[in-house]
Amino acid sequence: MIANSLGIMAPILIAGLGGLLSERAGVLNISLEGLMLTGAFAAIVVTAATGSVLLGVLTAAVAGALLALVFSIISIDFGSNIFITGLGINLLAAGGIPFISNQLFGTKGVLRFAEMPVLPRLDLTFEFRIPLVHDLLFGHHVGVYLGIVLTVLVWVALYRSSFGLRVRVVGVNPETLRLRGLSPERYKRIAIILSGIGAGLGGGLLALRLGVYLPNITSGRGWIALVTIYLGYRHPGGVLIAAFVFAFAETVSMAAQGVIALPNTVLLSLPYVLTVLAMVIYSAVRHSSARRVRYQR
Amino acid sequence: MDTHRLVRTVYGITILAAAVLLAATACAPDEERTVSFSIAVFVPGVVEGSPTYEMLVEGVKRAAEERDEVAVRVIEGGFNQAEWGEGLTSLSATGEYDLIVSSNPSLPEIAAEVAESFPAQRFLILDGYGDNHESMATVQFNQREQAFLNGYFAGLVTTHDGLKHTRDELRIGLLAGQEYPIMNEVIVPAFTLGAQTIDPDIEVDFRVLGNWYDAGTANELAGSMIGRGADVILTIAGGGNQGVIAAAKERGGYVLWFDSSGYDQEPGVVLGSSIIRLDTIAYERTLQAIDGDLSFGVSEVVGVREGYVDFDTEDSLYQRHVPTDIRAEIGKILERLRSGDLELEMPRL
Numbered sequence: 001m002i003a004n005s006l007g008i009m010a011p012i013l014i015a016g017l018g019g020l021l022s023e024r025a026g027v028l029n030i031s032l033e034g035l036m037l038t039g040a041f042a043a044i045v046v047t048a049a050t051g052s053v054l055l056g057v058l059t060a061a062v063a064g065a066l067l068a069l070v071f072s073i074i075s076i077d078f079g080s081n082i083f084i085t086g087l088g089i090n091l092l093a094a095g096g097i098p099f100i101s102n103q104l105f106g107t108k109g110v111l112r113f114a115e116m117p118v119l120p121r122l123d124l125t126f127e128f129r130i131p132l133v134h135d136l137l138f139g140h141h142v143g144v145y146l147g148i149v150l151t152v153l154v155w156v157a158l159y160r161s162s163f164g165l166r167v168r169v170v171g172v173n174p175e176t177l178r179l180r181g182l183s184p185e186r187y188k189r190i191a192i193i194l195s196g197i198g199a200g201l202g203g204g205l206l207a208l209r210l211g212v213y214l215p216n217i218t219s220g221r222g223w224i225a226l227v228t229i230y231l232g233y234r235h236p237g238g239v240l241i242a243a244f245v246f247a248f249a250e251t252v253s254m255a256a257q258g259v260i261a262l263p264n265t266v267l268l269s270l271p272y273v274l275t276v277l278a279m280v281i282y283s284a285v286r287h288s289s290a291r292r293v294r295y296q297r
Numbered sequence: 298m299d300t301h302r303l304v305r306t307v308y309g310i311t312i313l314a315a316a317v318l319l320a321a322t323a324c325a326p327d328e329e330r331t332v333s334f335s336i337a338v339f340v341p342g343v344v345e346g347s348p349t350y351e352m353l354v355e356g357v358k359r360a361a362e363e364r365d366e367v368a369v370r371v372i373e374g375g376f377n378q379a380e381w382g383e384g385l386t387s388l389s390a391t392g393e394y395d396l397i398v399s400s401n402p403s404l405p406e407i408a409a410e411v412a413e414s415f416p417a418q419r420f421l422i423l424d425g426y427g428d429n430h431e432s433m434a435t436v437q438f439n440q441r442e443q444a445f446l447n448g449y450f451a452g453l454v455t456t457h458d459g460l461k462h463t464r465d466e467l468r469i470g471l472l473a474g475q476e477y478p479i480m481n482e483v484i485v486p487a488f489t490l491g492a493q494t495i496d497p498d499i500e501v502d503f504r505v506l507g508n509w510y511d512a513g514t515a516n517e518l519a520g521s522m523i524g525r526g527a528d529v530i531l532t533i534a535g536g537g538n539q540g541v542i543a544a545a546k547e548r549g550g551y552v553l554w555f556d557s558s559g560y561d562q563e564p565g566v567v568l569g570s571s572i573i574r575l576d577t578i579a580y581e582r583t584l585q586a587i588d589g590d591l592s593f594g595v596s597e598v599v600g601v602r603e604g605y606v607d608f609d610t611e612d613s614l615y616q617r618h619v620p621t622d623i624r625a626e627i628g629k630i631l632e633r634l635r636s637g638d639l640e641l642e643m644p645r646l
Contacts, residue, residue, distance in 0.1 A: 008517060098345075109346025110539060112562065118543070210512055210543040214536045215346065219511035250514070254521050257504045264505035265476055 001251050003135055007209070009247035010143035011036070011202040015225035016232070016239040017147075017154045018064075018198015023229050024158065025191035026171035030086035031071055032199045033222025034093030039064045039203030041097045041111075044213035045104070048113035053120065057204050064200015065193050067093070072192040076185050098215065111213040118211040119143060143205035148240075150198070155236040167191050199225070231279045242279065249274035332368040334587050336361060337388050339399040341374045341381050346536065348557035349575055353400045353423065356579025364587050370394075376509075382407045389415040396586050400424045400575065402479055405435055419593055421582055423575055426645070431594040436582065438573045439600030439643045442634060444484040446601075446608045447531045447553050448491020448501075449630055450569040453623045454529045454551055456496050460620065462549040466526030470502045472518055472541055474509040474534040478646045487641065488531060502527045509535030516540030523550045529568070531555060542566055560614035568619060569627075570609045578605055598643050601634035 015032050022029040029035075042063035047056030067089060074085045098108035105111060119141045158164035166187050169177050174184035199222060206221065207213050224246060231245075232238025253270035260267065338357050344350045354371055361367040374384040381404070388397055389411050398421045399408070405427035408420045412432035420433035427435035451469040454460060471488055473480050485503055492499040502525060504518050515537030519530055523544060531553040532541040538554075542563045545552045554562070554570035561567075578599065585591040599605040608627055609615060616624070633639040 004517060004520070008513075011513075107345060108343075110536065112539070118547070206513055210516055210540055211546075212512065212539045212543065214510070214512055214539055216510045216536070217512055219508070219513065221513070251517070251521075254504070254514075254518050257518070258502050258521065258525055263476075264503070265507070268505060268507040 005248040005251045006144045009243045010147040011206040012225050013147040013243040015199040015202030016228040018195040020229050022191045022195035024171045025167045025188045029195045031089035034090035035064045035199035036203030036218045036222045037093045039200030040207035043204030044207050060200045060204025061197045064196040068193045068196020072189040116211040119208040151236050151240045245278045246275045332366040334367045335394050336369045337394040337397045338371045341401040343373045352576035356576040357583045360580045360583035385411045389418040427596045435596045437598045441487040441641045442600045443571045443606050444487035445491040446571045448488035451529045452492035452495030464528045467499045468526040470522040470527035470530035472532045506534045506537045512540035516544045519544035523548045558609040560612045564614045565618045574605045
């Protein structure tokens with residue numbers, strides 16, 4: 001069940017980490033959904049054309065980055081409202097992809113190609129193995145490992161590098177950076193492009209797991225990724241936990257459908273209820289311990 | 298207004314307009330011609346990617362082409378069911394259309410409401426039951442027979458020894474996009490009945506996706522079903538079907554298709570397809586309507602016997618991947634349904 005959860009978690013986590021970077025730079029990127037969709041489309045088209053999953057994944061990141069660059073030009077250079085811009089990018093992806101798909105392949109619907117390679121799984125076999133630990137560590141698709149590595153990288157970038165410090169400062173007080181002779185806009189732009197890379201990768205991994213592109217393949221995962229940023233208290237580790245909690249709740253609800261004698265429609269709402277519940281409990285515990293610390297002082 | 302603000306506003310409007318334009322281009326309606334009989338095809342969803350709606354449009358257009366001065370306009374109503382009534386009302390309000398054709402189990406009820414305001418408007422609704430409403434002619438497919446055929450085939454597969462991915466457990470799966478009366482009260486019981494006709498111990502693992510597009514979640518659900526021992530899954534989940542194929546391909550299992558032939562989706566994985574001949578009936582009934590021969594106030598139910606519900610046994614991929622004994626059994630059960638030896642009446646809901 002944990003293994004399944006990790007698979008569901010990966011695209012949400014990676015998109016969430018990207019969104020976290022731009023959020024910390026003071027730009028809430030609500031176009032994650034559209035960026036993910038673009039990444040998914042680019043990944044399938046390039047993988048089908050080249051036969052290389054790696055090229056597909058890289059193109060997904062580039063496609064996300066390019067669209068995020070458009071977002072940054074509109075919001076930073078033209079000073080447009082970031083929410084309207086984000087909405088525009090989402091609409092652009094939803095309307096533009098079927099248009100391009102129709103021009104290239106003559107269909108606005110499902111893109112399925114013969115002999116399409118899918119995302120590989122990391123399977124290592126050892127002579128001596130502990131079953132549970134082995135199942136937890138191995139056998140996942142590469143996106144899961146990429147997600148974990150990126151969590152660490154984003155944490156290092158945010159808290160252990162001058163770049164991360166500047167991104168965080170931009171989010172709180174951009175003028176401080178300007179006073180030091182640095183351009184806050186530059187850091188905002190980089191953070192937005194990084195969010196595009198994250199979301200593009202997330203979408204690409206999602207599509208390459210299935211080996212197919214179809215309209216609305218992201219099905220709100222970009223929005224869930226956006227939510228994990230706040231549920232995770234704007235911290236990479238928190239995003240990881242929030243994405244995992246959601247994915248685990250979804251796995252539980254899926255497994256419950258086959259076992260528990262409750263209407264399936266009721267069980268479908270379980271991931272959302274469980275995620276909110278987990279976060280409310282976490283928030284309550286966190287606040288009560290913070291109050292205790294204050295009292296002890 | 299200062300320059301910056303003006304630039305910002307113009308830019309915002311341009312981007313939104315570009316997005317809307319692209320979206321509009323992506324679903325531009327067909328051109329209209331000047332004519333004596335005008336037909337509107339109201340698609341409750343979008344045509345692209347939906348085999349049934351593609352069949353609907355194709356059938357109506359084919360009929361229109363056979364007669365002079367007949368115009369067909371296709372209107373896509375989108376996925377929001379709450380907006381279908383409004384869409385149908387505005388089409389009727391124009392008074393331009395001699396016939397509105399549509400296809401969906403929920404459409405007769407919506408059309409009946411619209412007919413109260415526009416009693417002269419005539420509807421032809423396929424895949425729905427209109428309870429002999431005077432404004433409409435409806436044709437419902439016997440989905441009890443259709444689901445029974447899928448279940449019978451699934452039963453033959455799961456009990457077969459010669460297929461690579463069959464398991465010991467007597468379990469088969471059914472994934473639905475959503476729960477609705479025909480799904481819960483006709484399709485699931487008939488699918489189960491079909492399978493249990495082969496072996497009464499066969500269990501059906503019934504799961505619901507919650508929408509008609511989330512292939513990622515469908516993939517996980519199908520994976521979970523296969524993990525619990527279901528070796529063959531009937532998928533009725535729209536775009537979600539793609540996720541089921543991916544799961545069956547990766548984890549070893551078989552998929553059954555519903556409503557249209559799906560063998561070429563993934564040869565060797567999609568093993569069986571029950572079909573409805575929606576294109577044929579759309580063509581025939583539209584032609585009757587144009588000629589003035591279609592009786593309104595009549596609600597038909599058609600099935601295997603009439604030739605509008607079938608199991609696609611002609612496809613070369615079916616013949617290549619399905620063992621001979623299973624094909625023979627399917628041939629026999631189809632013959633019993635055609636001859637009336639086996640009757641499975643479609644219940645009134």
